[in-house]
Amino acid sequence: MKKADPNPKANRNILKLVYVIVALFLGLIAYMAYFLQARGEDVINNSYNARLDSFADRIIRGKILAADGTVLAETQIDGDGNETRVYPYGSVFDHAVGYSTKGKTGIESLANFYLLTSHVNLMEQALNQMSGEKNLGDNVYTTLDPQLQQAAWDALGDRRGAVIAMEPDTGKILAMVSKPGYDPNTIAADWETLTSEENDQGQLLNRVTQGMYPPGSTFKIVTALEYMRERPEDYKNFQFDCNGLYVNGDYQIRCYHGNAHGHQDFTLAFANSCNGAFASLGLELDLGRFARTAQDVLFNSPLPLSGLPYKQSSFAMKPGAGTWEILQTSMGQGVTQITPLHNALITAAIANGGTLMRPYLLD
Numbered sequence: 001m002k003k004a005d006p007n008p009k010a011n012r013n014i015l016k017l018v019y020v021i022v023a024l025f026l027g028l029i030a031y032m033a034y035f036l037q038a039r040g041e042d043v044i045n046n047s048y049n050a051r052l053d054s055f056a057d058r059i060i061r062g063k064i065l066a067a068d069g070t071v072l073a074e075t076q077i078d079g080d081g082n083e084t085r086v087y088p089y090g091s092v093f094d095h096a097v098g099y100s101t102k103g104k105t106g107i108e109s110l111a112n113f114y115l116l117t118s119h120v121n122l123m124e125q126a127l128n129q130m131s132g133e134k135n136l137g138d139n140v141y142t143t144l145d146p147q148l149q150q151a152a153w154d155a156l157g158d159r160r161g162a163v164i165a166m167e168p169d170t171g172k173i174l175a176m177v178s179k180p181g182y183d184p185n186t187i188a189a190d191w192e193t194l195t196s197e198e199n200d201q202g203q204l205l206n207r208v209t210q211g212m213y214p215p216g217s218t219f220k221i222v223t224a225l226e227y228m229r230e231r232p233e234d235y236k237n238f239q240f241d242c243n244g245l246y247v248n249g250d251y252q253i254r255c256y257h258g259n260a261h262g263h264q265d266f267t268l269a270f271a272n273s274c275n276g277a278f279a280s281l282g283l284e285l286d287l288g289r290f291a292r293t294a295q296d297v298l299f300n301s302p303l304p305l306s307g308l309p310y311k312q313s314s315f316a317m318k319p320g321a322g323t324w325e326i327l328q329t330s331m332g333q334g335v336t337q338i339t340p341l342h343n344a345l346i347t348a349a350i351a352n353g354g355t356l357m358r359p360y361l362l363d
């Protein structure tokens, strides 16, 4: 039997190989660190980028948590290593939390970078990588309040519409509900039905940010603001007698349920949401200035919301508008359109003494 000779040349070659591997490995770590910190967010957040899938191959998507730590989305792994994204509250948080298959929406999209970034220590990450194990992505805390969300979801019932609740002095979005909705747990299976041409329910539309509605009486806030701007000294002298039906030539404006509000000053007219008072008050306004005030409160303008798709609200009344258009617009009817999100921003700004805080969902 021949004994293997120690071969100094072979040993040197092995040592060289180890150096090369270590160098490559350090290079990889350096690149990963650079990529994650310097370029990662841009690249990962672009949901059309192919890099996204390569990250998902190495990282188990992190959890999405409510403000109190309640789990709103998590990835579960079965014995065969199959991953399933689970949404314990089903459709209650559908549009707020979004989905992560079939593209990404809601917080799944907003927080994509964090969910696919691991803060497990680098050595453990490297070991996991070499043994083919995935690393755990970071968990993200949101501003959502589960009880408030559930209450809003219940209150909306089977109606189509949207609810948003925001903290005026911080901009935290506490609840965001849009109906009809969908079950994010079965989004892949339901996809064809949800997106079929015959489906006119719009379950995938987040009406909070993308639904356009006539503002109705909530617009009296803007009309009142304009009236106060034009008459800073004497708006308090406004007087109106409401008998439930305001008549101007051929035009008639009815108060809610035909209620006669009686004698109204500015504050009472606002508190009672008196249609007649606001229609008549609208006729006194400078329509050019009114349009600028509408713009000041972000009609026809971008909203300070990043990362979520939204529609711009529209205020179209211009100087020279006819009497009917002025009467209707002043009380929130006519062609003015607003998103529930924007309406919440206007009221929040007023509740916060005139300062609008940027709305946000990620804590």
Ligand SMILES: [Zn+2]
Pocket (backbone or CB within 6 Å): 242, 243, 244, 255, 259, 260, 261, 262, 273, 274, 275, 276, 277
């Ligand atoms: Zn009235």
